[in-house]
Amino acid sequence: MDNQTRLCLEVKGLSKRFGGQQVLREVSFSLQEGEILGIIGPNGAGKTTLFNIISGWVTPSGGEVVFFGEKTTDWTPDRLCRAGMARTFQMPQIFPEMSVLENVMTGAWFGQPSPPAAAQARAQSREFLELVALTASETTPARDLSLMQQRLLELARALATRPKLLLLDEIAAGLSLKAVKCLTNLILRLRTQGLTLLLTDHLLNLIMPVSDRLLALDQGEIIAAGPPQEIIHDPEVESAYLGVRDPAGEEG
């Protein structure tokens, strides 16, 4: 990383308590512009809660989120979107009755800081559909798509909001190895366009090859941070993962 890049996201001492349960404990990290940061951790480690706080869905019990120098802890998700933060969900959130193109167009029309004309939004949407290489025709109703296609659609729609930071939550869950390969290539292509990415995955076959840095989360705490190869051989991370002995093995 050269020193010219700006700080994209700062997370300072985030804590979250649901009832009596401490889901996140003093989580702090930062993200440079153009960087890809992967967050790993077993189920229930607090990854999704962390995402929900950063993207404005959940208010933290303590700590703050700074996005390009602005404190955004109490911003709503739609305001964050217009400010340049986009995300996808574990369960794809699509507009079921809209066509594929209409889904993406919604992102282009409403998610950008200044709304384009309808025709322009439609043209942009086609570009993003092409970029993610969604095979379904643009007039297909979104509810008829497969899980993989819905993920790609959600991704294209998120990209259509022209984000500076993109959060991908478990985007590879439930996908075949081949599909994960495609996604890997796509993400690497996105980074060349200067996008900053934050992604989670509890399997490692997507996150390992794309991330610049990894953050390991366990029971709401960061237990390790550093380059991917270092992190997965960290004894604490290995013990947190138990079953996953050789996560890099599938890389081939």
Place this chain on the structure above:
Amino acid sequence: MSITAFPWPQIIVSGFALGSFYALVALGFSLIFGVTRAFNLAHGEMIVLASYLAFVLWKFCQVPFYLTLPVCLLALGLLTLPLYLLLRRLKEPYALNTLVVTFGLALLLQNLMLVLFSADYRLLNSGLSSFTIPGLGLTFSWNQVVLLLLSLLATAGVHLGLHHTFLGKALRATIQDQEAAQISGINVKSMSLIAFGLGGMLIGLAGPLYGQNMYLYPLAGAEATLIAIILTIFAGVGRIRALLLGGWLLGLMESAAILTVGSKWRELVSAAVLLILLYFRPQGISFRKPG
């Protein structure tokens, strides 16, 4: 009105009688909703229909009041069968569709009753007198006593049935989790049918009691539906003790309202209670087991 003259005993007794009856009114709704997730906005209209049936039997066929109870029980139990068949055919979004369809059914029943029985107010007079408790100077009617006893008996009966019979346990399992119930070999379809039948019988029981204690007119059902919904949201489904508690609270509030600010404002009580409940519980009726 000074504090000493405030008719607390009157409020409490009539509130309890009314509240127990409210629990009975809500019981059928809650059972049907719990097992099938169908909202029945025509619930109150069906109670009023049962009421009119009892009224006709009593007035024109000289059937004694107590015999109208089993007749209405049976008649409404059978009448819910077509309703079950109707609601079963609805598609997603199921809850909203049942709401709209039964809204139409309520309108239909109201107008049919208007045609059959006219808009006049009627009262089923079962020939029971009132009595005064010596020393306290309080007057109660035997109607209230019958109302209280029968409502409590029916509610307790359903509670015992749900908790101590095999069928009841299967119904409760379906209420809590349809899918899990299906997986464990419970026939959810027949459970739905049974819930509708039982719900209908409870409606049939509530009908004559309603006509005996309140004025009967074709549009009277809306109030009963509102009460059923309020108590079901308050208690959550399949929780009969909470239903009874909610009924008592609402009954006490209403009779307090009648005796303090007058019956014209009483109509606001149930609507306001529903709005307040929904404000604090926007997700509506809970299916989870308590504790």
Place this chain on the structure above:
Amino acid sequence: MKLRPFPSSILVTAAALGLMVWPLFFPDAFLYFQVLGMACLYGTLALAWSIYGLSGAVSLGHAAFFGLGAYGSALLNHYWHWSPFLTILAGSLASVVFGLIWSFFFRRLRGVYLGLASLAAVEIPRVIIDNWDSLTSGSMGMTGLDRLPTLHLGDWQLAFGADLKAQYYLLLLLVIGATFLYKTIIDSRWGWALRALRENETAATMMGIRVNRERTKALLCSSYLTGICGGLYAHILGLIEPSLVFSLHVSALPLIFTIFGGRTLFFGPVLGALLLYPLEQLVFQPLLPQGHAALYGLVIILTILFFPKGIAAWITRRASA
């Protein structure tokens, strides 16, 4: 080769022309002027309901807005003697205020529970107006309201109050305007936002749509137009009472017309009103003077069962086949 779907706007324009022209041939059909005029009023009411419906809401309580519009207008007319058109426009602001309160208190409610809350919400203005005898004469209602005024255009007189034909044209104009407004909303960027939040609120928020603001805007538009319908109703009848304008019947009509006509097409709500209301008034009322509204109950049950998308969808499918 695939046929292009028959453009429904041609169908609608033809229907509107037909509705404008027929009185030239039957200048004395006063019963029909009256019934079709009211059908146009209820068509506007159904459109107003549908504007809120665009956000996914199924309201069972639009009588609250209707009644407040009627009373707002009636009170201004009764106490300050304003002219009816002015009172209608100003009095309907009472509905908008109620809409603001509604959107704040019901902001977390969706689907069935929003429906239930709206059903109960009608009781609040109704019971208050019912009991505020000194202002509204309570359940006795208000009588002797001014009828709609007469417009003088040179030699030409348009007596909207006294002449049923002029009244019919006024209400026809209203419903055509409202249909145009409704179509404009559906086709606009705002209409798209409403569609998105109706289909998936989480996704809509993620796309930068201010979900609560858009929904509130829809409710405020809807409540104002509903209030205008209520105000017109008050001055057409000349009298109102709480049980008339805050009734379940008034809440049910727009829902029934919209679902019967078709929720998915812009002319569905009006079509439903223009077909069902005359059917009820001209055919069912003579048959069943007491319970003619039973028709509406029956219609809604059958529609949801057999044509859940309404007859407008069925007609356009037929026309394009």
